[in-house]
Amino acid sequence: MSSVSPRFNVQKFILCGVLFFSVPFSLAMAEEKTFKQRVTDLVLQQWNSLGLREGTTSVVVIKGLPSGYEVSHDCTTSLKFVPIKQLRPGDNGIEVTCDVRASWSLMLNADIQVFRDVVVLRDNISRGDQVTASNLTLHKRNIADLQRGYFTSFEPIINNISKRSLKAGTALNPRMIDLPIIIKRGQSVTLKVDRAGFSVDMKGLALKKGRKGDKIKVKNSSSGKILYGTVLSANFVLID
Incomplete structure (x- = not known):
């Protein structure tokens, strides 16, 4: 059994x-x-x-x-x-x-x-460092987390200056970088006046430092007149 x-x-x-x-x-x-x-x-x-x-x-x-x-x-x-x-x-x-x-x-x-490819740091950088292409890479990130903005290409960032120390892997936004100072206070510059029908270049002196696009105070070297203009490049200021 x-x-x-x-x-x-x-x-x-x-x-x-x-x-x-x-x-x-x-x-x-x-x-x-x-x-x-x-x-x-x-x-x-x-x-x-x-x-x-x-x-x-x-x-x-x-x-x-x-x-x-x-x-x-x-x-x-x-x-x-x-x-x-x-x-x-x-x-x-x-x-x-x-x-x-x-x-x-x-x-x-x-x-x-x-998710999309955004520009992130490949290396740690310090405050005041100039950002180069070798510092950057693209990485997919959730842009919902990037409320302060982001970059999708290197071009707007290269040669800009870091406003603070940043770690590798940080997704860069416009508040983290600044354009380099290209005109220094006391520097000789060319003052450019563009008006309807004529254009004149004059010698001048920068009374303030400035980045591209900044409005700065300048002095006409011939007349001594104080003027204001927009920084175009390292040597040119477009008078308002």
Whole structure:
């Protein structure tokens, strides 16, 4: 006569119990994932309809869905959402509704992450250092995190001066750098006057230091008259 050990019966009972409880749990998880994915797709579709940004990749992360939350199967195919404000990179409040359940709605958060190549530092630099091409590289970053701006090419940055010490990997923004001083106080400069019908160059003296585009005070070397003009280059100032 064959016999079954008590140990085998216990193991069989445990296995059956695990299978029994795991099936509905797995179904619930699959249902939740489907709901999340549906909402994600809806948000991403509307975001892209606002205008694709060249060179970017957008990702939507849905937050705020209660753990273990269940939604009826018919709602997974009849969902709608309304953004609280116009969609933008970063966190967005949204209200999700379902056509077949008029009294049901759910407030969630849609985190829109927009990735693109931006200029970051390859090396540590110190305050006052001139930035060169060898200091720079491109790296994909979420521009929603770059609220103070960013650069997408090296050209506007090269030969600029760092306003403070910065670590390698920092995504540069316009507040971190400054144009180099190209005219020093007391320097001899050429004063350029452009008016309708004529143009005149005169010798002058810079009374203030300046970067390209700065307005500085200068003196006409011949007349001694004090004038104001815009720095064009290391030697030229365009008189207002």
